[in-house]
Amino acid sequence: MNGTIDGFSYGLVTPVAAYVMACVGSALGLRCVVRTVHHEPGWRLGWLALGASALGCGIWTMHFIAMTGFSVAETSITYDVPMTVLSLVVAIVMVSAGVLIVGHRGATRAALTVGGSITGLGVAMMHYLGMFAMQLNGDLRYNAFTVTLSVVIALVAATAALWAAVSVQGLLRTLGASLVMGLAVTGMHYTGMAAVSVHLHNGMQEAVGGQEGTSLLLPMLLGPIIFLILAAAIVMFDPVLILGDGEWNKSAERRSKVVARGNRMPVRVSGIESSPAPMAPGGRQADGWSSSAPQRPAADERAAHYSDAGAGDSYGPRYEAE
Numbered sequence: 001m002n003g004t005i006d007g008f009s010y011g012l013v014t015p016v017a018a019y020v021m022a023c024v025g026s027a028l029g030l031r032c033v034v035r036t037v038h039h040e041p042g043w044r045l046g047w048l049a050l051g052a053s054a055l056g057c058g059i060w061t062m063h064f065i066a067m068t069g070f071s072v073a074e075t076s077i078t079y080d081v082p083m084t085v086l087s088l089v090v091a092i093v094m095v096s097a098g099v100l101i102v103g104h105r106g107a108t109r110a111a112l113t114v115g116g117s118i119t120g121l122g123v124a125m126m127h128y129l130g131m132f133a134m135q136l137n138g139d140l141r142y143n144a145f146t147v148t149l150s151v152v153i154a155l156v157a158a159t160a161a162l163w164a165a166v167s168v169q170g171l172l173r174t175l176g177a178s179l180v181m182g183l184a185v186t187g188m189h190y191t192g193m194a195a196v197s198v199h200l201h202n203g204m205q206e207a208v209g210g211q212e213g214t215s216l217l218l219p220m221l222l223g224p225i226i227f228l229i230l231a232a233a234i235v236m237f238d239p240v241l242i243l244g245d246g247e248w249n250k251s252a253e254r255r256s257k258v259v260a261r262g263n264r265m266p267v268r269v270s271g272i273e274s275s276p277a278p279m280a281p282g283g284r285q286a287d288g289w290s291s292s293a294p295q296r297p298a299a300d301e302r303a304a305h306y307s308d309a310g311a312g313d314s315y316g317p318r319y320e321a322e
Contacts, residue, residue, distance in 0.1 A: 003138055003198035004073035007066075007190065014069030015186065018062040021228075023182030025058010026161060028231050029099065030174050030181070033165035035238070036103050048103040051165075052096035054231040057224035059123055059185055060091045063130050064217045066189055072198050075137040083133035084220065087126045094122020098162065107166040116159025123154040123185065127192050138200040146195030150188050157184030 008015065032051025036044045064084075071077065098119030105111035127150070131140065161184075164177035 001074075001200045003075060003136075003200045005196065005198060006071050006073065007069060007193050009069045009071045014066055015190070018066040018189070019182055019186045021058055021065060021225075022062035022185045023058075023178050024228055024232070025055050025061065026181035026185070027175055027178035028058065028228065028235055029055030029095075030161065030165045030178055031171075031235050032231075033099060033103055033162075034168075034174060035235075044103075048100055049096065050231055050234065051103075052099040053092055054228060055099065056088075056092035056095040056122075056126075057227055059095070060088045060126060061221055061224045061228070062182075062185060063087075063127055063189055064221060066186070066193075067130065068217055070193065072136060072138070074200055075198075078135045079217065080133045080135060083129060084217075087129035087133065088224070090129060091122055091126035094125065095119050098122065098158065099165075102162045102166055107163060112159055112163055115162050117155060119162065120151070120155035120158035123158060123188065124151045124192075127154075127189060131192070131196070136198065138198045141197045141199055143195040143197070146191060150192035150195065153184060153188040153191055157181060157188060160184070 029051040032047045032054065035051075036047045098115040098117075101115035101118070102111050105115075134140065161177065161181040164174070164181070168174060168177055
């Protein structure tokens with residue numbers, strides 16, 4: 001007997017939440033790849049690793065948020081913990097491999113083909129490992145054509161996302177690409193779920209072993225969600241991603257010019273060997289020498305020095321004569 005499957009036990013809450021998490025992970029992953037491909041400053045390998053981890057966590061989180069809305073009316077569903085954790089590891093490792101290939105090789109046809117294939121297969125493997133972790137009073141059966149279609153969607157979505165990461169510049173365009181990527185990944189998940197049918201065992205029995213979906217999945221989702229929040233903070237506060245490489249270089253040049261104008265370089269007088277002395281207030285160095293070209297004394301100092309009968313006359317020539 002086939003079981004009655006409901007993939008939307010909580011209505012639109014789970015698919016919308018799953019789509020949002022897929023978009024968040026895709027946006028963070030794409031922005032990190034853009035950071036390494038189009039902007040030079042920074043630690044290249046670190047940004048690629050951060051982007052791949054964010055993308056893998058986002059896809060895994062999307063999958064298991066959607067799975068909380070999956071139920072079979074005639075039996076309860078539990079999950080095998082090691083297999084569930086393995087699906088997360090596979091997602092991160094496979095996505096990281098694809099992102100690193102494209103991040104280092106660029107938007108060449110070979111790099112996109114290999115990187116997109118690895119990433120897409122990683123997404124598909126994560127999905128079906130997560131399905132294999134389900135334990136219930138029955139057997140899961142799959143429609144071969146629909147499974148193949150879901151894998152093709154994963155491959156095309158992954159390749160398109162990597163192409164967008166290395167080819168599309170600008171925050172708005174990257175966000176648009178992440179929306180498309182999130183839609184493709186979520187569509188791949190529900191296409192794969194449409195391939196599933198449940199053949200129940202004799203009678204209505206409870207699933208043996210594992211943990212119930214909500215008691216296992218919700219606590220496990222906290223770790224990836226916290227990681228995505230931290231990754232978002234790093235991306236949001238990176239000046240190069242906010243301003244762009246050109247604007248960041250311009251602001252750096254402006255800062256260097258301001259610093260250069262604020263520092264007066266000492267003038268070396270011929271015949272005097274000295275090292276630069278610390279600056280004192282008023283633009284004079286601690287050894288009594290001016291840090292710039294010699295200046296004439298102030299007017300009140302000259303008047304006091306030349307206080308005689310001709311003090312009322314112009315003393316400029318007298319000062320120059322002496």
